[in-house]
Amino acid sequence: MKKDVIVASSLCVRFNNQTVLDDVSFCVGEGEVFALLGGNGAGKSTTLKTLLGTVSPASGNASVQGLSVNKAIDNIRRKVAYLPESVMLYGHLTGQENIKYFLSLANVARSDSEIRQAFSRVALQEKAWHQPMSNYSKGMRQKTAIALALLRDAPILFLDEPTSGLDPNAIDEFNQLITALAAEGTTVFMVTHDVYGACQVAHRIGLLDNGKIVGMFERGEQSNIDTEEVHSAFSARHKR
Numbered sequence: 446m447k448k449d450v451i452v453a454s455s456l457c458v459r460f461n462n463q464t465v466l467d468d469v470s471f472c473v474g475e476g477e478v479f480a481l482l483g484g485n486g487a488g489k490s491t492t493l494k495t496l497l498g499t500v501s502p503a504s505g506n507a508s509v510q511g512l513s514v515n516k517a518i519d520n521i522r523r524k525v526a527y528l529p530e531s532v533m534l535y536g537h538l539t540g541q542e543n544i545k546y547f548l549s550l551a552n553v554a555r556s557d558s559e560i561r562q563a564f565s566r567v568a569l570q571e572k573a574w575h576q577p578m579s580n581y582s583k584g585m586r587q588k589t590a591i592a593l594a595l596l597r598d599a600p601i602l603f604l605d606e607p608t609s610g611l612d613p614n615a616i617d618e619f620n621q622l623i624t625a626l627a628a629e630g631t632t633v634f635m636v637t638h639d640v641y642g643a644c645q646v647a648h649r650i651g652l653l654d655n656g657k658i659v660g661m662f663e664r665g666e667q668s669n670i671d672t673e674e675v676h677s678a679f680s681a682r683h684k685r
């Protein structure tokens with residue numbers, strides 16, 4: 446039985462009397478990839494923001510590694526690497542300079558050789574390491590952000606629409622990296638509207654619609670989650 450790393454219990458969020466999350470519960474075990482899947486306005490970003498402590502639930506609670514987001518958000522943020530849909534790094538600095546700068550902000554000391562190892566681990570091409578990040582594609586920026594997470598020893602990744610805007614090769618590479626990191630024990634929570642991508646990498650998918658979890662899909666011992674099944678459940682919700 447895997448230890449639960451992220452637990453959301455009956456989260457309710459309201460904005461201006463509108464219920465945006467309604468009794469949302471799920472848990473993510475250590476080394477699992479959990480995808481929260483939903484259409485526009487379903488409440489995915491709000492769930493992510495609640496886990497990051499930037500939105501407070503009206504009721505219910507969430508915890509990360511046993512720490513409540515209401516009480517210990519600073520500790521949680523040290524354990525989590527958050528990749529927004531557009532990874533923001535400094536365009537005029539190289540990949541390596543960005544890494545050094547953000548590590549220094551986090552008070553983490555790493556040698557050049559450790560940084561090179563992290564870049565190799567995420568398969569960032571060597572010729573890019575010393576180029577300004579303004580030349581990087583979205584996939585390369587994501588790899589740099591994941592390298593930074595590895596160097597920070599962050600055991601948990603939060604990903605917001607990680608595959609939007611990536612070409613098919615970059616998506617495959619990204620999915621392989623996430624799968625490998627999870628196999629090594631990293632816990633991954635992602636929000637996405639990409640049914641196919643979610644089925645490829647996730648151990649579990651929660652389908653969110655209008656602020657409610659309306660379906661939960663789980664990978665079998667040897668097989669990925671069935672894309673057809675999730676696709677039908679997803680589109681049935683959007684035909685109403």
Ligand SMILES: Nc1ncnc2c1ncn2[C@@H]1O[C@H](COP(=O)(O)OP(=O)(O)OP(=O)(O)O)[C@@H](O)[C@H]1O
Pocket residue numbers: 460461465483484485486487488489490491492638
């Ligand atoms: N700060 C806010 N104030 C008022 N309403 C908000 C706020 N943030 C989100 N909402 C509303 O909450 C609902 C859910 O929004 P949310 O951004 O969580 O959805 P989403 O699933 O991430 O959508 P998308 O895929 O379009 O990004 C929407 O109806 C949105 O308009």
